[in-house]
Amino acid sequence: xxxxxxxxxxxxxxxxxxxxxxxxxxxxxxxxxxxxxxxxxxxxxxxxxxxxxxxxxxxxxxxxxxxxxxxxxxxxxxxxxxxxxxxxxxxxxxxxxxxxxxxxxxxxxxxxxxxxxxxxxxxxxxxxxxxxxxxxxxxxxxxxxxxxxxxxxxxxxxxxxxxxxxxxxxxxxxxxxxxxxxxxxxxxxxxxxxxxxxxxxxxxxxxxxxxxxxxxxxxxxxxxxxxxxxxxxxxxxxxxxxxxxxxxxxxxxxxxxxxx
Amino acid sequence: xxxxxxxxxxxxxxxxxxxxxxxxxxxxxxxxxxxxxxxxxxxxxxxxxxxxxxxxxxxxxxxxxxxxxxxxxxxxxxxxxxxxxxxxxxxxxxxxxxxxxxxxxxxxxxxxxxxxxxxxxxxxxxxxxxxxxxxxxxxxxxxxxxxxxxxxxxxxxxxxxxxxxxxxxxxxxxxxxxxxxxxxxxxxxxxxxxxxxxxxxxxxxxxxxxxxxxxxxxxxxxxxxxxxxxxxxxxxxxxxxxxxxxxxxxxxxxxxxxxxxxxxxxxxxxxxxxxxxxxxxxxxxxxxxxxxxxxxxxxxxxxxxxxxxxxxxxxxxxxxxxxxxxxxxxxxxxxxxxxxxxxxxxxxxxxxxxxxxxxxxxxxxxxxxxxxxxxxxxxxxxxxxxxxxxxxxxxxxxxxxxxxxxxxxxxxxxxxxxxxxxxxxxxxxxxxxxxxxxxxxxxxxxxxxxxxxxxxxxxxxxxxxxxxxxxxxxxxxxxxxxxxxxxxxxxxxxxxxxxxxxxxxxxxxxxxxxxxxxxxxxxxxxxxxxxxxxx
Numbered sequence: 008x009x010x011x012x013x014x015x016x017x018x019x020x021x022x023x024x025x026x027x028x029x030x031x032x033x034x035x036x037x038x039x040x041x042x043x044x045x046x047x048x049x050x051x052x053x054x055x056x057x058x059x060x061x062x063x064x065x066x067x068x069x070x071x072x073x074x075x076x077x078x079x080x081x082x083x084x085x086x087x088x089x090x091x092x093x094x095x096x097x098x099x100x101x102x103x104x105x106x107x108x109x110x111x112x113x114x115x116x117x118x119x120x121x122x123x124x125x126x127x128x129x130x131x132x133x134x135x136x137x138x139x140x141x142x143x144x145x146x147x148x149x150x151x152x153x154x155x156x157x158x159x160x161x162x163x164x165x166x167x168x169x170x171x172x173x174x175x176x177x178x179x180x181x182x183x184x185x186x187x188x189x190x191x192x193x194x195x196x197x198x199x200x201x202x203x204x205x206x207x208x209x210x211x212x213x214x215x216x217x218x219x220x221x222x223x224x225x226x227x228x229x230x231x232x233x234x235x236x237x238x239x240x241x242x243x244x245x246x247x248x249x250x251x252x253x254x255x256x257x258x259x260x261x262x263x264x265x266x267x
Numbered sequence: 268x269x270x271x272x273x274x275x276x277x278x279x280x281x282x283x284x285x286x287x288x289x290x291x292x293x294x295x296x297x298x299x300x301x302x303x304x305x306x307x308x309x310x311x312x313x314x315x316x317x318x319x320x321x322x323x324x325x326x327x328x329x330x331x332x333x334x335x336x337x338x339x340x341x342x343x344x345x346x347x348x349x350x351x352x353x354x355x356x357x358x359x360x361x362x363x364x365x366x367x368x369x370x371x372x373x374x375x376x377x378x379x380x381x382x383x384x385x386x387x388x389x390x391x392x393x394x395x396x397x398x399x400x401x402x403x404x405x406x407x408x409x410x411x412x413x414x415x416x417x418x419x420x421x422x423x424x425x426x427x428x429x430x431x432x433x434x435x436x437x438x439x440x441x442x443x444x445x446x447x448x449x450x451x452x453x454x455x456x457x458x459x460x461x462x463x464x465x466x467x468x469x470x471x472x473x474x475x476x477x478x479x480x481x482x483x484x485x486x487x488x489x490x491x492x493x494x495x496x497x498x499x500x501x502x503x504x505x506x507x508x509x510x511x512x513x514x515x516x517x518x519x520x521x522x523x524x525x526x527x528x529x530x531x532x533x534x535x536x537x538x539x540x541x542x543x544x545x546x547x548x549x550x551x552x553x554x555x556x557x558x559x560x561x562x563x564x565x566x567x568x569x570x571x572x573x574x575x576x577x578x579x580x581x582x583x584x585x586x587x588x589x590x591x592x593x594x595x596x597x598x599x600x601x602x603x604x605x606x607x608x609x610x611x612x613x614x615x616x617x618x619x620x621x622x623x624x625x626x627x628x629x630x631x632x633x634x635x636x637x638x639x640x641x642x643x644x645x646x647x648x649x650x651x652x653x654x655x656x657x658x659x660x661x662x663x664x665x666x667x668x669x670x671x672x673x674x675x676x677x678x679x680x681x682x683x684x685x686x687x688x689x690x691x692x693x694x695x696x697x698x699x700x701x702x703x704x705x706x707x708x709x710x711x712x713x714x715x716x717x718x719x720x721x722x723x724x725x726x727x728x729x730x731x732x733x734x735x736x737x738x739x740x741x742x743x744x745x746x747x748x749x750x751x752x753x754x755x756x757x758x759x760x761x762x763x764x765x766x767x768x769x770x771x772x773x774x775x776x777x778x779x780x781x782x783x784x785x786x787x788x789x790x791x792x793x794x795x796x797x798x799x800x801x802x
Contacts, residue, residue, distance in 0.1 A: 042735075043725075043730060043731060043735075046731050046732055046734070046735035047731075047732060048732070063730070066725075066730055069721065069724070069725070070717065070721060073713050073716070073717050073721075074713070076713070077709045077710060077713050080709050081709055084709070088617055184610075184708075185707075185708045185709040185712075186606050186609055186610045186613065186708035186709065186711075186712045187303075187606060187610075188709075189606075189708075189709045189712045189713055189716075190602055190603065190605070190606035190712055190716070193602065193712075193713065193716045193717075193720075194599060194602045194603075197598075197602075197716065197720045197721065197724060198318075198598055198599050198602070200724050200728055201595055201598050201720075201723070201724065202318060202322060202595055204595070204727065204728075205322045205592055205595030206322045206325050206326055207326040207588070207670065208325050208326050208327055211325045211326075
C-alpha cells in the first residue's frame with residue numbers, strides 16, 4: 008500500500024494539471040465568495056432577519072467544487088485515455104489497492120486545498136461585511152474560528168470538497184470517460200437544487216433537499232436557524248459521504264470486474 | 268526491356284468533391300456512427316421529459332386536505348387574467364359615449380400586521396381593521412366591456428392611485444395620460460367613445476380641452492356592450508425575501524371608492540337604468556364593502572379586485588405557476604447535450620482523428636462550422652422533441668393535480684417550446700467551441716456547465732440579493748433561460764418581479780441573444796486557434 012501511495016503521489020505531483028486545478032479551485036472559490044459577500048448590504052431582507060454571514064461567505068464552494076471534481080475525475084480517466092492504467096495495474100495488480108491509494112492521495116490534497124479555500128472565504132467574510140453595515144450595532148460579530156458553528160462550517164466545507172472529490176473519483180472509475188463522468192457529477196450536484204424549486208409539494212421538496220448531495224452536504228455551512236434546515240449539518244455531510252461511498256464502491260466493483 | 272513511360276497507379280474513382288455539403292455529410296456520419304453520442308442525445312431528450320413527469324406528478328395542490336381545483340379567467344389573447352371589480356353598467360347599443368368628472372379616489376388598505384395565511388394568495392379573505400390609503404394601481408373610471416363575464420374584451424379609461432390617468436384595454440395594454448392624483452380641487456374629466464370596433468379614451472383637466480389618451484381596436488366586439496363606471500383595487504402584498512429559501516408575505520385585500528359627477532351619456536342606451544354588480548365576486552378581493560350610491564348627479568362606486576393580466580406570485584387568484592415550470596428537466600438535458608457536444612470535438616483530438624479530418628478538409632474554419640451545424644441541429648431536434656412532449660403533457664398532469672398553471676397564448680407557448688430547443692442547440696455550439704479551444708473534455712464540459720447552470724442557481728436560490736441576481740442573468744449565458752419566461756413583467760401590475768419568481772431582467776429574445784453572442788465569440792476564438800495551432 009505504501010508503494011501504491013507513493014506511486015500515486017508521484018503521478019499527481021509530476022503532472023502540471025492537478026496543481027493548476029487546485030490553485031484555480033482556491034482562487035475561484037474565494038473570488039466568488041468575495042463577489043457574493045460584496046453584493047450583500049445590511050439590511051439584506053428585513054431588519055428582523057439574521058443573515059447567515061458564515062454561509063454567505065462560503066458560497067464560493069459551489070464553484071470551487073466543479074474544479075475539484077475535474078481534478079478527481081482526471082486522476083483516473085486520464086489513465087484510461089493514455090493507457091497508463093494498464094501499466095498501473097501491471098505494477099499493482101490488487102485493484103482495490105490502486106483505487107484506495109488514489110482516493111487517499113486525492114483526499115489529502117483536496118482537504119489541504121479546501122482548508123485554504125475555506126479559510127480564504129472566512130477572511131473575505133471577516134473583512135468585507137463590517138463595511139456594508141453588518142456591524143455589532145446591528146447584531147453581527149466578526150467571523151472567527153473560535154466560534155463553534157463557524158469552525159464547523161469552515162472545517163465542514165473542506166470536508167465537503169474532499170467528499171465531492173471522492174464522489175467524482177468513484178463516478179469516473181465507473182464510467183472511465185472524463186466528459187461523461189464530469190457530466191454525471193455536475194449533474195448530480197447542480198440539478199437537484201433546480202428540481203427542488205420545480206416541485207411545489209413541500210414534502211417532496213424537503214426530501215429532495217435531504218437527498219441531494221449538494222444541498223444536504225452544504226447544510227454543514229449553516230450557522231443560524233439550524234432548526235429550519237431540512238437536514239442537520241453533520242447528517243447532511245453524512246448524506247454526501249453516503250453518495251461518495253456508493254460511487255467509490257460502484258467504481259471499485261467495476262474496476263475489479265472489467266478489463267482495463 | 269524497352270524503354271517506355273511508366274504510368275503511375277491511379278485509382279479508378281474520381282476525385283472526391285470538396286464542397287461544404289460533403290463536409291456536413293462527413294460530420295453527420297461521424298456523429299451518427301458513434302453509439303455513445305446518439306445515446307447521449309436520446310438521454311438528453313428522455314431526462315427532460317422524465318424529470319418533467321416526476322416533478323409534475325409530485326406536485327399536488329391540496330388545501331385543508333382536499334384537492335383544489337383552481338381556475339383562472341382567460342383574456343381575449345389566451346393569457347391568464349384577473350378580472351374582478353365593481354361594475355355599474357347598462358347596455359349600450361351601437362355607437363355612443365360616456366363622459367364623467369372624477370372628483371375623488373380614496374381607499375382602504377389592510378393593517379400593517381395582516382399576514383397572509385399560508386398557501387393562500389394575497390388579496391383574499393375579509394378586510395378587517397383597515398386603514399385609509401390607495402394602492403398605486405387602484406383604479407376607477409369608465410369601462411366598455413363585451414359582457415359581464417370574466418375575461419371578456421374591454422377598454423377603459425381611468426384614474427389610478429399613483430399613476431395618473433390611464434387608458435387600458437384587453438388586460439395587457441396600458442397607455443399613460445395626465446399624471447397626478449385626483450381630488451375635488453383638481454378633478455379629471457374622462458370620456459370613452461365607442462365607434463364600431465374602435466374605442467377612444469379622452470381626458471381633460473377642465474372639461475373643455477380634451478386630449479386623446481389612447482385608441483383600442485377590439486375586434487369582434489358585439490353590437491350591444493355593457494358600459495358604465497367601475498372601481499377596483501388590487502390586493503396589497505409585501506413579500507419579504509428570506510435568505511437561503513422561502514419568502515414570507517404580508518398582505519390582504521384593499522378597497523377603493525370613487526366619486527363621479529356630471530355623468531353624460533350619448534348614443535342608444537335601451538334599458539335606461541343602472542345595474543350594479545361585482546364582476547368575478549368569488550375571485551380576488553373582498554366584495555363585502557362593494558356599493559353603488561347615486562345622490563343627485565353624483566355616483567359613488569366602491570369596489571375591490573383588479574382588471575389586469577395575471578402574474579406569477581401576484582395578488583390575484585393565488586399561487587399560479589408559469590408553464591415553463593414543466594421544463595425544469597431541460598437543465599438535465601442541457602448537461603447531457605453539453606457533454607456530447609464537447610466530446611464531438613475533444614474525441615477527435617484524443618483519437619488523433621482530427622489529423623485525418625484536417626487532411627481531408629484543410630480549410631479548418633469550415634470544419635468547425637460544419638461540426639457546429641451538425642451538433643446544433645441534432646441538439647435542436649432533441650430539445651424540440653423533448654419540450655414538445657414535456658410541456659403539454661406535464662401541464663395536463665399538473666392541472667389534473669389541482670395546480671394552477673397560468674395559461675398563455677399559443678404563440679407564447681410555441682416560443683417557450685422552440686426557445687428551449689434553440690437554447691439547447693446554441694449551448695451545444697458553445698460547448699463545441701469551448702471544447703475546440705481547450706481540447707480537454709473534462710475542463711470543457713465543466714466550463715460549459717458552470718457558465719450556463721451555476722449563474723442560474725446562484726440567481727434563483729436566494730444566495731444573492733435581487734440586484735446582483737439580475738446582473739448575473741444579464742451578463743452570463745444563463746440569460747438565455749429568459750426565452751422560457753411565459754408570463755411577462757407588466758408595469759401596470761405591482762409585483763415582486765425577481766429571478767426567484769422566474770422573472771428575467773432581459774426580454775426573452777434578448778436573453779437568448781446573450782447566449783448566441785457567447786457562442787459566436789467562442790466559435791470565432793475556436794476557429795482562430797484551430798488555424799494557428801498544430802492539430
